[in-house]
Amino acid sequence: MAQLEGSQAPLEFGGPLGTAAMLVLLPATMFHLLLVARSGPARLLGPPPYLPGLEELWSPRALLLLFAWLGLQAVLYLLPARKVAEGLELKDKSRLRYPINGFQALVLTTLLMGLGVTAGLPLGALPEMFLPLAFATTLTSFIFSLLLYVKALVAPASALAPGGSSGNPVYDFFLGRELNPRIGSFDFKYFCELRPGLIGWVLINLALLVREAELRGSPSLAMWLVNGFQLLYVGDALWYEEAVLTTMDITHDGFGFMLAFGDLAWVPFTYSLQAQFLLYHPQPLGWPMALFICLIQAVGYYIFRGANSQKNTFRKNPSDPSVAGLETIPTATGRQLLVSGWWGMVRHPNYLGDIIMALAWSLPCGVSHLLPYFYVLYFTVLLVHREARDEQQCLRKYGRAWREYCKRVPYRIMPYVY
Numbered sequence: 317m318a319q320l321e322g323s324q325a326p327l328e329f330g331g332p333l334g335t336a337a338m339l340v341l342l343p344a345t346m347f348h349l350l351l352v353a354r355s356g357p358a359r360l361l362g363p364p365p366y367l368p369g370l371e372e373l374w375s376p377r378a379l380l381l382l383f384a385w386l387g388l389q390a391v392l393y394l395l396p397a398r399k400v401a402e403g404l405e406l407k408d409k410s411r412l413r414y415p416i417n418g419f420q421a422l423v424l425t426t427l428l429m430g431l432g433v434t435a436g437l438p439l440g441a442l443p444e445m446f447l448p449l450a451f452a453t454t455l456t457s458f459i460f461s462l463l464l465y466v467k468a469l470v471a472p473a474s475a476l477a478p479g480g481s482s483g484n485p486v487y488d489f490f491l492g493r494e495l496n497p498r499i500g501s502f503d504f505k506y507f508c509e510l511r512p513g514l515i516g517w518v519l520i521n522l523a524l525l526v527r528e529a530e531l532r533g534s535p536s537l538a539m540w541l542v543n544g545f546q547l548l549y550v551g552d553a554l555w556y557e558e559a560v561l562t563t564m565d566i567t568h569d570g571f572g573f574m575l576a577f578g579d580l581a582w583v584p585f586t587y588s589l590q591a592q593f594l595l596y597h598p599q600p601l602g603w604p605m606a607l608f609i610c611l612i613q614a615v616g617y618y619i620f621r622g623a624n625s626q627k628n629t630f631r632k633n634p635s636d637p638s639v640a641g642l643e644t645i646p647t648a649t650g651r652q653l654l655v656s657g658w659w660g661m662v663r664h665p666n667y668l669g670d671i672i673m674a675l676a677w678s679l680p681c682g683v684s685h686l687l688p689y690f691y692v693l694y695f696t697v698l699l700v701h702r703e704a705r706d707e708q709q710c711l712r713k714y715g716r717a718w719r720e721y722c723k724r725v726p727y728r729i730m731p732y733v734y
């Protein structure tokens with residue numbers, strides 16, 4: 317793998333050229349999806365129905381709304397937390413502290429929105445503002461990433477992420493140079509990863525459901541399913557908030573455009589694509605099919621949660637009775653690798669569960685269009701690529717023990733397939 321001068325880690329995402337392309341392609345794809353979802357033919361492939369002018373994209377009201385939303389989530393983040401967790405040990409042997417109050421933020425936001433709607437807040441009008449809101453969020457992500465890049469220029473070397481200091485400004489801007497940029501105890505990456513975008517996704521879905529009820533008298537069964545499944549996903553992420561502290565986003569990746577734009581814009585505006593599609597293209601869905609889709613969602617969630625909880629419990633306390641009987645491989649670092657249970661079936665059982673759930677989120681949209689399946693396709697590519705990145709990191713961390721694990725558990729995500 318290529319490596320630039322000054323970099324300690326191999327270059328990822330196609331290096332400077334690949335990341336430069338992604339700076340353009342990611343926002344362009346998001347706007348393409350937003351435009352296509354509301355167009356008659358709703359064709360994923362092919363040109364967008366039209367190119368919006370600046371007057372349709374730029375709205376000071378949307379910018380104000382975005383800042384009010386970010387401000388509200390920041391205030392909720394700063395409220396007293398039920399617990400304060402410590403992150404993994406950093407290069408300088410210190411550990412950062414993180415408030416665990418994301419679920420509380422979700423509940424309070426939902427209550428506030430409920431009160432707002434009762435008092436006449438026109439939540440159903442939000443879908444009409446998606447384009448200017450997405451534009452304001454994209455602009456904000458670019459400016460925010462630039463500020464993060466500048467902040468990292470004066471950060472000590474020990475604060476830099478392993479991958480974001482290649483010396484190439486485009487590459488470093490995209491990946492992010494600083495691992496945990498903070499002002500005081502306010503951690504920007506941790507805040508963005510779980511709050512404004514994820515809770516914003518729930519709010520956007522809810523606005524689409526309200527709009528559907530305004531237009532057609534009541535929300536469709538398909539819209540209820542999509543809202544319910546995705547609310548469960550976000551609720552789960554915030555309920556198990558502490559687990560995010562061991563993901564590669566927090567422990568390995570810098571905070572740059574990829575995560576800032578990914579968290580703030582990409583997640584709420586593209587992950588809500590199924591609900592957007594359903595508002596403009598209502599789909600009939602009978603109860604037998606709905607129950608079958610619920611079963612797929614339940615299987616996916618069971619695997620996703622079972623695998624994630626098993627690993628998290630094992631990493632926290634290997635002698636916990638629920639994991640103590642599992643077979644393990646010792647590594648030179650003193651840590652062990654699970655080789656039975658979920659992690660003995662494939663090397664990333666949690667990804668498998670996540671992909672099955674992704675399918676369950678798209679199926680309520682029927683099979684007449686490819687567009688609602690964008691998430692399944694994108695997500696499979698993302699997880700296959702993420703699995704390869706994680707594999708490299710584990711090989712560096714565990715060496716021979718990792719090779720032994722790969723021999724004993726040959727499939728990566730899908731048994732007998734991949």
Ligand SMILES: NC(=O)C1=CN([C@@H]2O[C@H](COP(=O)(O)OP(=O)(O)OC[C@H]3O[C@@H](n4cnc5c(N)ncnc54)[C@H](OP(=O)(O)O)[C@@H]3O)[C@@H](O)[C@H]2O)C=CC1
Pocket residue numbers: 562563564565620624627630631651652653654655659663664666667670702706709710721
């Ligand atoms: N919806 C979305 O857009 C996205 C969702 N996700 C989801 O986030 C969740 C977390 O994923 P991600 O952060 O990629 O990584 P994982 O939770 O899969 O964690 C990978 C790490 O787990 C540890 N590990 C790997 N194999 C074993 C083993 N056999 N025994 C014990 N520990 C092991 C290693 O770290 P160590 O040994 O250091 O503990 C490895 O680096 C997943 O469920 C994924 O599907 C991820 C990306 C995007």
Ligand SMILES: CC(C)=CCC[C@@H](C)[C@H]1CC=C2C3=C(CC[C@@]21C)[C@@]1(C)CC[C@H](O)C(C)(C)[C@@H]1CC3
Pocket residue numbers: 342509510514549552553560563565574575577578579582583
């Ligand atoms: C294409 C693009 C813009 C890439 C950026 C990727 C990000 C959108 C994702 C990287 C890892 C993520 C995770 C979640 C959301 C998407 C991003 C930010 C996550 C918060 C979703 C909920 C899960 O339960 C999770 C907490 C495990 C997960 C963590 C990783």
